[in-house]
Amino acid sequence: MIRLENIQVGYGHCVVAAFDGDLAFAKAKFISIIGTNGSGKSTLLRAMASGQHLINGNVFIENKNWNDYTAVERSKFISVVLTERSFSHFLSVRELLELSRAPYTNYIGKLAAEDHEVINEALESFDLKQLENRKAGTLSDGQLQRVLIARAIVQDTEYILMDEPTSHLDINHKADLLLQLRDYCHEHGKTIIYATHEIQLAMSLCDEIVSIHKGSIAHETISDFVKSNKLQEIFPSKHVAFENGIVQFKFDS
Template identity: 35%
Template sequence: MNDTPLLSARNLTIGYKTGKREPRIVSEALNLDLWPGQLVCLLGPNGAGKSTLMRTLSGLQPALSGEIIIDNESLVNLKPVDLAQKLSLVLTERIEAGNLTVRELVALGRTPYTGWLGTLSEIDKEKIDWSMDATDTKRYAGRRMNELSDGERQKVMLARALAQDTKLILLDEPTAHLDLPNRVEMMRLLHNLARQTNKAILLSTHELDLALQAADKLWLMHPDGKLVSGVPEDLVLNGSFEAAFIKNGFHFDRNTGTFTIHKEASSTPIYLSGKTNLVFWTKRALQREDYIVSDDPALPHKIEIIESEESPVWVFDNGLTSKKHLNISELIADLQHIKKVK
């Protein structure tokens, strides 16, 4: 890792100035660093200030106090064209690109180097081709932007940011309009780009599970403006991740790295045993039906999952009798029947 971060914020206060009134502070005393080769995910509930932070770090919104350093220069001293050669930004706002083709829009990423005349050199064309290859947008290079889906447009905007060829890339909700396979592909792409190009990439996202897998670091913004930074696994294990999203109705399972719908179950606890993947999905089904799954083998109610050559068998033992089931559906139906009888 390089000795100097590509972006630093020191004692930063972000928020809004509202005329003659006191400014509305969203978060303060922020000290943050973005390093080359890192993918950092900015997470937090709605209203925590993620977009405000992104806009402030990119120069779209003035900081209330503190300093932002980009590539060893103060943000306030950078001219727009100089900033555009150091930092590229992709926002969630829909860009009205008129009748431009995909390739023409991506080519606009080279504007900081070509000027408004837009004369492209061979290097410019190579950067454009590379960015479209990296984002899989070359296949609709000749289509008009108004002919694309929201997800396709989002990929094109990323391609434009890559064509800009800056050391820093900031993206606000880049997966917002993508379906699940494309969200996974986008996060994988950004992770690989940070590694392969040594760029620093910061993205705000609501894709909590994907961020846990792809990010080198997380910036967690709490509703009260507090920001916690760290490696994803550390923030999960020390409870910071869960605390940032705590809310009645669901909870974060540190064992699986997923959020689960949580209900105050009143059923008799059940001990569950078997192969890990079978236990995981059986537990999911039981919790959905408000059963408490315990790790206490001394409990009288047990479910043992036995593997066979053909298919697994779920054996429910209530302490008096046991019954075999060929799938989870049969198991749940039987448990519901027992509950109704009681």
């Protein structure tokens, strides 16, 4: 379990978002983080991933303070899919996935048969087989997004944190991929926590939701959140209405 205790996240002394008490994320859950632009979704994800931007409070993984884990231990617990293109663009797709098996390889980094099997499965299930020899730097934004998600799955961690993982995907790939990730969580006992602006997909597919509004973080099941009718308050607009978590656009013709 990831437990955040009395956290305040932000920059310097400026708190962007906070929660008094314990925020706990159990195993086998598909969880979205929502909020308006600049509300603190990415900042919260970074605080969970590395303690970066954690102004106050503590992050515990399996009841042990995150600061007390070694780098290798950390890389077996949490993988991260961020929005930056922070990797070598000259690596092929397969090589990128191979590197993410590093926590499990021996001291010379030699991949075992099991590692190749995990990589082949990911290439297959994320529809990347035909791209495996392409240099990462030559991929479209949407193709790259699928590669980076596959890379996190190959890392095989208990928790995966993702920042807007479907922002570059077409509507088919968005729906397929989110469904695939939800099933992955439930079938493998893993937890994915992802920031998103895809409210309706989050309402339809997630087990739980973290919402950030006016600096306060809340954590609820999707059904409690939908019943509470908070969406209208979080996203006030005369052109957008929410009915049971379904987004409706209203424009005068």
